[in-house]
Amino acid sequence: MGLKYAKQLRIFTTNDYRRLFRLKNLDSIIELTKDDDLSGNIRRSMPPGIRFFDHFEARAILDYLQIEGEKISILREIRDSQNNIEKIEGLFEQFYDFFLKIAKERNEYSQAIRQELTASERAMKQIVQGSTIPTFVINRDHIVTHWNKACENLTGYPAEKIVGTNKQWMPFRSKERPIMADLVLD
Incomplete structure (x- = not known):
């Protein structure tokens, strides 16, 4: 849908980003x-x-362009309606339906992404927790997101004390210093 619309607007498209x-x-x-x-x-x-818009941002831009195009079309028809109230009401309903369709698509897309993220998070948790190798995971802000049982057994630190903090160093250092995971991330 996006490619077709971009081509209609004479926006250059390619399958080779270079x-x-x-x-x-x-x-x-x-x-x-x-x-x-x-x-x-x-x-x-x-x-x-160069400004880069990923597919999430692009979706919002596409919605905006479609709504703007429909608005212009409806306004043109309203001007041509010669104040025919029934025709104007019909055009308003048409615009409302168009807007509602975009909102519904947006909501369905968001729900699908949320479900994918939830499934991915669940799988990650199962992989980390199921491992017999002491394992922990930090996010890009150096906050611990996972700390498995094997890591608890090795360090003596329960997950509740470490997950959600940036204290992954505590079981391994006497004072706060980056550990290997922090260095790899940076």
């Missing part, structure tokens, strides 16, 4: 594939000064 970098006066790239690896590759290799 071709984008050869365009003169390129100031924005909109990624529509939902491919996180592709997004990462584009971000790492694009020239400086």
Whole structure:
């Protein structure tokens, strides 16, 4: 849907992101594939000064463009209606239905992403907790998100004391210092 709409608006599209970098006066790239690896590759290799919109941001832009296009079309029809109240009410209903459809699609998309994230988090937790190897996970802010039983047994620190904090160093150091996981993350 997004590619078709972009082509209708005469927006350049390609299946090889490197071709984008050869365009003169390129100031924005909109990624529509939902491919996180592709997004990462584009971000790492694009020239400086270009604004990048991932598929989440692109979806909002697409919604805005579609709503704006429909609004312009409806306003034109209202002007041509010669103040026919029934026709104006019908146009209002048409615009409402259009807007409602976009809101419904947006909600369904958000719900699907939420379900995927929940399933992914559950799988990650099961993998980490099921391991006999002492394992913990930190997020990009160096906050511990997982601390398995094997890690509890090795360190004597229960997960409740460590998860949700940046105190992964406590079982391994006498004072606060980065541990290997922090260094790898940075």
